[in-house]
Amino acid sequence: MTYRILIADDSDAIRDVLREALVDEGYDVSEAASGDEVLAEFNGNEDPKPDLVLMDIRMPGKDGLEVLRTLRLSRDAELPIIVMTAFGSASTAIEAMKLGAFDYIAKPFELEEVTVTVERFFERQDLSDRVVRLIAESNRDEILIGDSPVMQDVYKTVGRVARSDATVLVSGETGTGKELVATVLHRNSTYSAGPLIKVNCAALPETLLESELFGHEKGAFTGAVAQRKGRFELANKGTIFLDEVGEMTLSTQKKLLRVLQEREFERVGGTNSIKVDTRVVAATNKDLPREIDAGNFREDLYYRLNVIAIELPPLRERRSDIPLLVEHFLNKHRYGRGSAPARISQEAMSRLLAHDWPGNVRELENTIERAVIMARGGIIAADHVTFPGQETRRPVDVTQAIADGTTLDAFLKDMESRYLREALRQAGDSQTVAAGLIGIDPEELRHRIERTELS
Ligand SMILES: Nc1ncnc2c1ncn2[C@@H]1O[C@H](COP(=O)(O)OP(=O)(O)OP(=O)(O)O)[C@@H](O)[C@H]1O
Ligand SMILES: [Mg+2]
Structure with missing residues (x-):
């Protein structure tokens, strides 16, 4: 598809130069010589509207700022407008940005600066279109963002296994999206009409965890004053998500193994076998094969859980996903109710692209949320991007590096x-x-x- 750019400037010479450069870049170009002509393009019945306007601030009749103000009244999103201001009129430029212009170019300009800024606008547009489309498609807040090859593989696996009842083990560092993947799996599965029940295996001591998972009979232990259903029972016809499964004690692991093998169990202190039809999804940020070697995890349980393996790569190994994720989080974390998404400067984006992300996508989300507040919902500059606790990052482990080859x-x-x-x-x-x-x-x-x- 070819984009149409409207060049608005009262100088014929400038319009000629810009037209030539933009036509060379493959854009369709139309022209306006006054603010009123720009407004007529937007308000007229003729479609399509220009995809982008390159607009001089100083024009006869309505000037650029007035055009922005007028357009602003009818839309609250960012305007597809790049303004051109005379060099040195910083306050006008800032005003234009506040009114929702995408960017500004100081006159006199280098043509290259114009074409790069225009290109950046369409790239950005493309990203936000994709986020909007993804959200519309998924119809929910929980969506998996990212189109790096490794994430494409993840989607393929999710798609393939969603309709089976196979047990899935999701592994990955903290914040890589394991819980999100479990949620998406459930929503797309044959079990989606049933509940999604989540259990964090690291949060409870052994006895409590077992009673949480399998339930208990009245009087099974001190404090068991009534019979209680466990999470497996509650998850019947649905999905049970066993988070941090690597933290289970060996004795609980044994009981879990039995459920996976026989699809039945007894409540703590009970003798009746209870049958369940439940999809099991487990997650871990531990290296389970290593835990097996260390004697902390049952090998047979590992194979039962790991029927389908989904490994989520750390964010630093798929940096190409960062811009799309940033767009998604800017959309998600608005400064105020109903305000337009904040925007990000190139410098801030470079910083995000260079960071190591030990906390992965969660850290990125928190960083964006913080930056939006620091920038008061406006344009995020490089120093709005902060990484608290950066000093305490991954220590250097020479022994491990050699062991890893x-x-x-x-x-x-x-x-x-x-x-x-x-x-x-x-x-x-x-x-x-x-x-x-x-x-x-x-x-x-x-x-x-x-x-x-x-x-
Ligand atoms: N691919 C993604 N697209 C969009 N949001 C994501 C993605 N991956 C993670 N997130 C978001 O990042 C946050 C952390 O994700 P999640 O809780 O699933 O991570 P986790 O792997 O379970 O982390 P932990 O091991 O610390 O429990 C969530 O808010 C989640 O929505
Ligand atoms: Mg988690």
Whole structure:
């Protein structure tokens, strides 16, 4: 599809230059020589409306700010408008942004700056269209965002297994979306008419966990004053989500194994066997094979749980998903009720792309939520993006690195990129300051940044 851009400027010469450049880039172009003509384009009955307007602020009749104000009255979302202001009129530019313009370009401009800004607008538009479409398709708040190849694989598996009753083990670091995947699985499964019952196996001591899972008979233990149904019973015809399954004691693991094998169990203190038809989804952020070797997890239970494995990759291994996730969270965490989503500057986005995300998607979501507040719902600048507790990140584990088969080169490259990233962070992203901090000259720093592919 070809986008149509309206160029609004009272100078014929400027319109000519812009038209030529934008036509070269493959856009359809139309022109307006006054503010009234721009308004006529938007308010007239003729469709389609322009996809984007490049608008001079100073025009005869209604000027650019008045056009923005008028359009603002009829829509509260961001306007598809990039304004052009004379160099040095920062306050006008800020006013235009407040009124909902997408960006501004100072005159005189380089053509390249114009085409890059235009391209950025359409990229951004494309992202938000996709988020809107995904939300509409899923019809719910719980949606899985991300289209990196690894996430595509995850979706395929979710789609394939949703209609079976196979047990699924979801693994991944903290905050990678294990619970979300379990929810999406349930919603798309043949069990979706039934309940989704969640149990956090790490939250309770052994006896309480067993009574929580299997229920108990009256008098089974001190305090069991009445019979109580367990989560497995409640999850009949639905899904039970066993979160942090790696934290179960060996004795509870044995009981769980029996449920998985025979689909029946007894309440604590009871003798009647109870049958259930329940889809089991388990999650863990532990490396279960390693736990098996250490004698903490039953191998037979592992195979029963791991019929279908869904492994969620850490966010730092799928950075290409970050822009779409950011768009999603900006949409989700509005500054006030009914306010338009906040927006993010290129500098802030670069910071997000460079971060290591030890807390994965949850950390990204929290970072965005915080940044929206810091920016008061306006444009998120680089210093609105903060990472509390960054100092206490993953320690360096040389023994583990060698055991994992990490080569010396890969290890050093990883260290170097973490070191440089932290230096840049402490230097407020100034390369000159960062170079001073770590005792190399800026030229070398630039070289190393390029080599470690961090920017
Ligand atoms: N792919 C994704 N798309 C959209 N939101 C996501 C995605 N992955 C995670 N989230 C969001 O990030 C937050 C953390 O996800 P979730 O609770 O599922 O992680 P988890 O793997 O269960 O973490 P933990 O191991 O700490 O329990 C949630 O708010 C979830 O909605
Ligand atoms: Mg979880």
